[in-house]
Amino acid sequence: MAKNQQTHRLKFAAAQLERDGARRPRCWYRHLDPSDGDCYAENAIGVHPHNQAQQTPFQEIPLARRKNHDELPEPFSGLDKWVPDWALPDSTARFKKRRCTSLAEIRAFYDALLPQADAILKYLSTRQLGTLTPPEGKLLKLMLSLAEMGPAIEWYGTENHPEAFDGRRFPLVVTLADMSPQPGAHT
Amino acid sequence: MNERLMKTPEITPPTLTLRYPELGTGPISTDAYWKPEFYAQELEAIFKRAWLCVGRVEQAAAVGDFFVKKLPTFDMSIIVARGKDGTLRAFHNMCQHRGNHVELRAQGHCVGFTCPFHGWTYGLDGKLVGVPDAQGFFDLDKSTLSLKQVALDIWEGFVFINLDPNPCQSLVEFLGTHGRDLEGYAFERGTAVFEYEGTINCNWKCMIDSFCETYHVPILHKHSIKDTLAGPDNPHGRLIDIRLKTPHRTMSVWGNMAYQPNPVQGLAFKYAPGPSITSGAVDENSVLPKGLNETRAPNWSIDVSAFFPNWLIVMGSGMYFTHQMWPIAPNRVVWQMRGFLRPAQNAAQRFGQENSMVELRDAVLEDCNTLERIQSVLDQGLLKEFLYHDHELGLRHQYHVVKQWVDDYAKARA
The missing domain is CATH 2.102.10.10 (Rieske [2Fe-2S] iron-sulphur domain)
Incomplete structure (x- = not known):
């Protein structure tokens, strides 16, 4: 590896650490989710057992792609920093994220997204499922996380709701795809 | 009388049960909700014979x-x-x-x-x-x-x-007026389908019961759906109406038309592909069948239509979901909840769908700890009778229908 490339790489990692400093120790493992096209989704909750060995702080993902991964459509680029932890593969991952994240962290995400949520949805309402660009897809996935986190803040406001039943006992067995067109649309 | 009181539709008074004198008003034995002998009879008399x-x-x-x-x-x-x-x-x-x-x-x-x-x-x-x-x-x-x-x-x-x-009856005969009165609903428009499944440690009938009364809504669901399905004008969670079409039944659930949604929830209502169940909105373009909100109450949210023995459709004007309870033991049930949403016409509506799915799941999960606690009490043989409120008529009805099927089957085989 050329020396300047190495330096660039370390700088990037340092910036990443700084950015994440305020948050809990994060898992660096990135998981390529084949169901969502060219979408790197952060495995922010845990690591699948067969991937344990790959858990290493420096990932072999080309920097250019890594950068691209975090990009949202231009009007919403101020929210880029939420992409690694909150653009998740599917509904099951989002529910798990909610169960495994502190209320303070959920609130930080909620507070960051909510002021722009209506504008984002207006933007997304001009886009069709099945035709989203990677940045648009990330934007939708952030909003889907907001949909999951909404009740945590708006209904319960506590991590230990007394009637909270263990959600792992009631999993999704048929799930709605995040970004595919749905049967019956436009009829 | 002030204007608001005049506009507020009257809450159904406690007389629903009296329409069906054959069901009585007394306490109900809990034997059917935990005894293994009764459970074995249910499988033979009901689950091997009903549609x-x-x-x-x-x-x-x-x-x-x-x-x-x-x-x-x-x-x-x-x-x-x-x-x-x-x-x-x-x-x-x-x-x-x-x-x-x-x-x-x-x-x-x-x-x-x-x-x-x-x-x-x-x-x-x-x-x-x-x-x-x-x-x-x-x-x-x-x-x-x-x-x-x-x-x-x-x-x-x-x-x-x-x-x-x-089969002793055709499906049409079995569903009777209950089926006929719901014909014409746009079931086929619910093409965005999701399903949750889990095993709950309770009797299958208790699980059904938890969706057939809203008396518990202001208390158990105080963090979630209390303000939509109950609220200041209906503080005790009374139903609009119950119609028994034996062996089936429909509960019409009150809705708070003055409900102000929370921020994310409000956005989900705005960008939903059809009126959300808890939004109080009604799809003006849908023709509702006779059997849905049959009294045509203005303050209506959803109907819970119970199809004997183990299937419920919870129907709003723009979406519906089903519950199915498969008993696997006297005190265990496999519960399948399947949602049928209108398809998302754009990417923003996928957000509305996700929130509908999440709120539905959160609300129904609030019922489960209670059900398992009740079952442990029943299994100990401690509670001999259930006392039913007038608006818990659906529970009384289910008991009578189940008992009737078991008794009739035993008689026919004697």
Whole structure:
């Protein structure tokens, strides 16, 4: 590896650490989710057992792609920093994220997204499922996380709701795809 | 009288139960909710004789399409397949040679079924078409070795089966006015489907009961749906109406039309592909069938339509979801909740769908700890009787219907 490339790489990692400093120790493992096209989704909750060995702080993902991964459509680029932890593969991952994240962290995400949520949805309402660009897809996935986190803040406001039943006992067995067109649309 | 009071629709007073004097008003024995002997009778008298919903026609729309439904109650696997003649048929997933399942996938498309054990093959109509090395068998008559067919019929796109080889009623007779009054609802528009499944440690009837009364809504659901399905004008969560169409019943649930949604929830209502169940909104373009909000109350949110024995449709004007309870023990039930949303017409509506799904899940999960606590008390034999509020009539009705089916079956066999 050329020396300047190495330096660039370390700088990037340092910036990443700084950015994440305020948050809990994060898992660096990135998981390529084949169901969502060219979408790197952060495995922010845990690591699948067969991937344990790959858990290493420096990932072999080309920097250019890594950068691209975090990009949202231009009007919403101020929210880029939420992409690694909150653009998740599917509904099951989002529910798990909610169960495994502190209320303070959920609130930080909620507070960051909510002021722009209506504008984002207006933007997304001009886009069709099945035709989203990677940045648009990330934007939708952030909003889907907001949909999951909404009740945590708006209904319960506590991590230990007394009637909270263990959600792992009631999993999704048929799930709605995040970004595919749905049967019956436009009829 | 001030204007608001004049506008507020009157809450149904406690007289619903008195419409059905045959059900009485006394306490109900809890025996049916935990005793293993009664449970065994229920399986024979009810689950092996009543029509059971197993899916929708869209799951096997084209010739050669099939889906496999597992019935946890009997650890049974049923194939529903569309034959070359366009007819849907149901079969036991059982090879006539040694009994192995002939189809292992949950759904798919095929020209027939091949047993993965010795390769016996069956057509979409269930007929045995191929036996490897057939000359090694003795007196093999293929014409008598079709897949074992199960009675199947369709109502409004929902596929029902009956495990009784000679059902005592047709599906139309079984559903009666309950089915007829709901015909015409746009069930087929709910093409965005999701499903949750879990095992809850309670009697199957208790699980159904938890969706058949809203008396508990202001208390148990105080963090979530209290303000939509109860609220200041209906502080005790009374129902609008209950209509018994024995053995089935429908509960019409009150809705708070003055409800102000929370921020994310409000955005989800705004960007939903159809009116959300808790939004209080009504789809002006939908023609509601006679049996939905039958009293045409203005402050209506949803109907809970209970199809005996184990299936409920919770219907709003723009979306619906179903619950199905499959008993696997006197105190255990497999619970399947399937949502049917209108399809997202753009990416923003996918957000509305996600929030509908999440709120629904969160709200129903609030019921489960209570159910398991109740069951542990029942299993100890501590609670002898249930006392039912007038607006818990649906629970009283379910008990009477179940008891009736069990008693009638015992009498017929005596």
